[in-house]
Amino acid sequence: MALPALQEAGIAPELLSHPSARVTERQFAMLYRALAVRCDDEMPRLFSRPLRPGALKFTCLSLLEARNLYTAMHRWSIFHRLLHEDFRLDVRREGSRAVVALAEPASRPPNKPMALELMLKLVHGVASWLIDRRIQLLGVDFSFAPPPWAAEYDILYPGPVSYGMGRTALHMDASYMDQPIRRTRSELPDFLRRAPEDWLFVPFKEARLEHRLREYAAGQLPQSITGEDAAQALHLSVRTLHRRLAAEGTSLQSVKDQLRRDLAIQRLTGSQDAIAAIAAQLGFDGPASFHRAFKAWTGSTPGMYRITPPLRR
Template structure:
């Protein structure tokens, strides 16, 4: 069914190393089921399934888990070996310590360093040598993969207090709100994630058989398909569902279903850098993009399916989301000139 979507920026960023080294990036896109023509639309998005497949294609073709962006090659199997080493750890603190020790065996290093500061823990990016990462995708991937791997191992999302980046605010900074669900800062001294140190004592609940299954699609899925089931945003998305052709539940009903008050829920969503209206809008956007990929569906029918009584209103909303009309977006997705 409909997937979360990923911004065109992250598609181009993931391919930037391959492009610099002369690989056929258009062939990589097509192998992942993404039309190269679609990327001519500035605000285009791809499904998380397509993005996950693209990451796997890049790693396989380049034989480099650092995608040509790092100071050295990340040979295939590096991430899987790290996972095999941390699966036996007793808790999250031991996971991050052991993962750091493993990563520091390679020179130059690409790792996250765990530090404790009062009631907070910090995961700080450690990147040695000369990188070729003008879009900062490598260090962002490092943050996301280590953070989501830790959350998966302990079976709950580590609630972030803040995320900081040691570079200026990029044009796509708004996307970070939906990746990290916490306050963001740029031009910081270090690239880091901060969270309550109590998470460090959370036990690892996964076993080796689960890890083998997990590694079939990771770390690609860690980048493209976050497990939001335990975030307030994810819980609300699940309660709203995918059927926008009927009346949606109101905020008070949602709050009651989540055993909280509307005031508390609003505060929780603010902490996750979003709102009830934005959750509904982004669900509509992702659903519309999914339906536009099904050529048998007329655009007016799609408008109804995503909750618009007037096609003209849907056209305006979709253009606000993507910068183009639904028809132009569909043409780009088909690989036709846009």
């Protein structure tokens, strides 16, 4: 089951043995859809009871006629109880905050971290879609310890992330709950057709310096940037630039490396450009130095990402 799904998504199966390997958002979404079809489960075998195809559609239909987001989330909590018992969807206001929690019964084994992550992203993505606004998060709680991929949460869940909490939950400003539902039934088919992109990769406009720096560095390629260049472009002193990046748990070099890694993977999987051309586009002085850097970033060679030709749909 897994091998055909990987091939359909354009992912070389050998990458599964490399902990540092990466896939694009498009590849992940294609893999997710392929597994959902093969498993007959919209949350591919992540919970004790499958969510049969159509569960998301009829959930959303039950929410579209709600007066505001709070009413929609309350309806979802009721609808969810009809689907499975792995957790309870709990929606409440706590002062100036609104909290949407996945409360797990103590009598059941804990859910897998990835199951809770994806369900939380589904709640966040659907809620943002319903009110046609990107809901900015004040914080995220997870009931489990930090997983090996916890660093990725800075992108998936902008805002403070806490682990080992009594519940898995999203925190947002309570005013979002008063927002009216702006989507209509006619818009639902497009939303479902693009699933899971539209709920998994909800875009943000964060104030994190790391993301501003990454956007600036991308615009300068193939030239590299220095700390002086970046500081001037971002209207900071060099010292402040490095201090704030350190406070965010990163550095100038890490941001540049991660940017070039991600762009390399996108171009290797999404284009037929020669590896030498990609190396030049990313500012490397030749294919050899690109190969060395890529192997250090991902644990594999650039050619491994070319084993399955990019799909064109």
